Amino acid sequence: MRVLAIESSCDESAAAVLDGTRGLLAHELYSQVALHRVYGGVVPELASRDHVRKLLPLVRRALAAAGSGPGDLSGVAYTAGPGLIGATLTGAALARSLAYAWGLPAVGVHHLEGHLLAPLLEPDPPPFPHVALLVSGGHTQLIEVHGIGQYRILGDTRDDAAGEAFDKTAKLLGLPYPGGPELARIAADGTEGVFHFPRPMLDRPGLEFSFSGLKTAVLHALRGRELDERLRADVACAVQAAIVETLTVKAARALEQTGFNALVVSGGVSANLTLRAQIASAAARHGARVYYPRIEFCTDNAAMIAMAGLHRLRAGERQGLGIAARAQWPVESLAPLGAAGARHVNGWDGD
Ligand code: KG4
Ligand code: ZN
Secondary structure, three states: OEEEEEEOOOOEEEEEEEEOOOEEEEEEEEEOHHHHHOOOOOOHHHHHHHHHHHHHHHHHHHHHHOOOOHHHOOEEEEEEEOOOHHHHHHHHHHHHHHHHHHOOOEEEEEHHHHHHHHHHHOOOOOOOOEEEEEEOOOOEEEEEEEEOOEEEEEEOEOOOOHHHHHHHHHHHOOOOOOHHHHHHHHHOOOOOOOOOOOOOOOOOOOOOEOOOHHHHHHHHHHOOOOOOHHHHHHHHHHHHHHHHHHHHHHHHHHHHHHOOOEEEEEOHHHHOHHHHHHHHHHHHHOOOEEEOOOHHHOOOOOHHHHHHHHHHHHOOOOOOOOOOOOOOOOHHHOOOOOOOOOOOEOOEOOO
């Protein structure tokens, strides 16, 4: 089985071809970062328009790189949500139309299921069940993963996501969008302990997160000071330390609570090297192994959508002729693999 996948839920346009036996044959990505940078964040309408321009050439390139034509494909997968609705619709409409034109089945993939299954693209995939720490720009969740489509949320954020906390505090430091990687880069030059920011909800039992207080704490720290390189680096270092420690302690707590010995860390923030190092030592103390996607598949990409789509198509899931796209879509509402029936996929009947 060979699948073409399209991702367009935010500011990355991507296409990939995944083969069930030969693995990942091609993946192409175009990042809109430069387009949105002048505005300090993603402008949804600009994102949609740029996806319209970029997706089809990316699909052509991915198919050429995979040495595949439509006749070699068994289906088309696409991100159907959650995401910016206009952006998601562009990829959904393209993917659904290509599948129709080529006489192939289509399947709408949950973006977060894509992130959760991204480590399955690696040579040493995680076993089930495992705990997943999903840390992206829009989500911060600890999830008990019993199998594909079998997700139980153990903890969620009450306000900002971890990636959002990185991005918002980076903005206060005058760093360009997207702030997460920029903040992580300058944090390396900061001195630990110059600032100490709160680790909300760490002193309480449970697996909930809250990151919105960090912005205020950073604003207070910056008040009345001149924002020079030294200050920027020290604050960045303290912000990263607060986010990383919070995520690490809660992930370790989730391992303890479930008794599982495998931890998946995925989503954009899992590209953070300090987080990776601290999670690795915490997991080792719990006798658990950590599984990540490779760095380029931590942030949005179509390879992970292809992986989720391949599994769902293989299990016989098919979507109707409707174009499925949702801004909101809880991951725990997904059906276990193959349980959704031949036409009705995860609540959609499409046509
Ligand atoms: O998964 P993703 O590409 O998009 C969403 O689905 O949200 O995640 C993007 C998020 C952004 O908030 C970005 O700042 C953050 O991941 N991010 C990082 C790093 N790389 C990306 N945050 C901290 N350190 C990084 N190295
Ligand atoms: Zn994402």
